[in-house]
Amino acid sequence: RYCAEPSSSQGIEGTERFDSPGKGRGLRALRHFAVGELVFACPAYSYVLTVNERGAHCEHCFTRKEDLSKCGKCKQAFYCNVDCQRGDWPMHKMECVAMCAYGENWCPSETVRLVARMIQKQKSTAERTPSERLLLLKEFESHLDKMDSEKDEMNQADIAALHHFYSKHLHDLPGEQALIELFAQVNCNGFTIEDEELSHLGSAVFPDVALMNHSCSPNVIVTYKGTVAEVRAVKEISPGEEVFNSYIDLLYPTEDRKERLLDSYFFTCECTECTSKSKDKAKMAIKKLSTRPEPEEIQSMVCYAKNVIEEFRRAKHYKNILFMCELSLEKMGTIFTDTNVYMLHMMYQSMGVCLYMQDWDGAMNYGEKIVHPYSVHYPAYSLNVASMYLKLGRLYLGLEKKSQGVKALKKALAIMEVAHGNDHFYVAEVKREIQEQK
Ligand SMILES: [Zn+2]
Ligand SMILES: [Zn+2]
Numbered sequence: 001r002y003c004a005e006p007s008s009s010q011g012i013e014g015t016e017r018f019d020s021p022g023k024g025r026g027l028r029a030l031r032h033f034a035v036g037e038l039v040f041a042c043p044a045y046s047y048v049l050t051v052n053e054r055g056a057h058c059e060h061c062f063t064r065k066e067d068l069s070k071c072g073k074c075k076q077a078f079y080c081n082v083d084c085q086r087g088d089w090p091m092h093k094m095e096c097v098a099m100c101a102y103g104e105n106w107c108p109s110e111t112v113r114l115v116a117r118m119i120q121k122q123k124s125t126a127e128r129t130p131s132e133r134l135l136l137l138k139e140f141e142s143h144l145d146k147m148d149s150e151k152d153e154m155n156q157a158d159i160a161a162l163h164h165f166y167s168k169h170l171h172d173l174p175g176e177q178a179l180i181e182l183f184a185q186v187n188c189n190g191f192t193i194e195d196e197e198l199s200h201l202g203s204a205v206f207p208d209v210a211l212m213n214h215s216c217s218p219n220v221i222v223t224y225k226g227t228v229a230e231v232r233a234v235k236e237i238s239p240g241e242e243v244f245n246s247y248i249d250l251l252y253p254t255e256d257r258k259e260r261l262l263d264s265y266f267f268t269c270e271c272t273e274c275t276s277k278s279k280d281k282a283k284m285a286i287k288k289l290s291t292r293p294e295p296e297e298i299q300s301m302v303c304y305a306k307n308v309i310e311e312f313r314r315a316k317h318y319k320n321i322l323f324m325c326e327l328s329l330e331k332m333g334t335i336f337t338d339t340n341v342y343m344l345h346m347m348y349q350s351m352g353v354c355l356y357m358q359d360w361d362g363a364m365n366y367g368e369k370i371v372h373p374y375s376v377h378y379p380a381y382s383l384n385v386a387s388m389y390l391k392l393g394r395l396y397l398g399l400e401k402k403s404q405g406v407k408a409l410k411k412a413l414a415i416m417e418v419a420h421g422n423d424h425f426y427v428a429e430v431k432r433e434i435q436e437q438k
């Protein structure tokens, strides 16, 4: 049984850290957890609000509300009140003066901003923090030996940016080797915080949450209450069972998931879903044509789809994305059905563009096509499915389609009550939206 500091470490009740066969350390349940039950909560060790959400959320507690007050100096950070502003100052001060000085040229990546905060936090805390009851930040895997040149270069660019934007206000930065390790650790142990519609709010490190190993058929889901991560059971968990989280989007077929996990997290997934591949056939649905497409034809279409998805990551302009989506949907639609995950990927992108351009009918049409196949491809409790029902429900209500709206919101609510818990303010908000229609 692991215990680094037996006297001070309290662990997490009902769970323990253990050596998972073939997976290194992991988290194991010591008692039964029912579906929807909170397994544990973990405050962020460090976190940063994404630049795009400035003014909509408090920088310190991530509360979403109107009428936040501005930092008088930089006028770019927003807070609930003086307490939140004071609480955030040790972190914000590194950026406040720099943002004024650099103006529009102040542009460190979110990873750089997060790492700067981690360094600052490390300097001010010598003891084990409440975020590290089972796993210390220092124990994070870095997988430095498995880094390719592309990852090395990105790492170097981040280190250069850290020096450039923070050296003035973050004195005695760690040495080169320590920084390389820190960035590598953040890349495979960092989390992104999303809201109930899965919009990106920020980045954070939650050491105890990072202790959980991955499964494509996870038994817990991580949601956020402000800057606190909450881990809830989405399957019954028996005493002695390992607690598994999912690190990736579970929409895609086994081969794609394995590729992604190997590339980003450096392991080969051998979970139950990767072994049974039970959903692959439905995820890769092919049209019933008079002449069956040859396997080579299907394979080349998959290659095409993956290339388009990769191009998307680089595309900056929404108009380009919509054009690419329409083109690829037309091409792939000659072989793939509308329930095929590559078709769904493109439709999801298209829906995002429609929402951005406030084309509500367009967004609704895509949402209607996406939501049912989503609920087949994803696990029973999935934030992707819940957020799709939520977006669709809100679109319906905006378009005065009351009964359809309420129906979709209720579907979202059923998942969120398990994943977010009954007392979450996102749940309360959806309940209120349903109530208002009565
Ligand atoms: Zn606040
Ligand atoms: Zn400021």
Ligand SMILES: [Zn+2]
Binding pocket: 215, 216, 217, 257, 269, 270, 271, 272, 273, 274
């Ligand atoms: Zn797997």
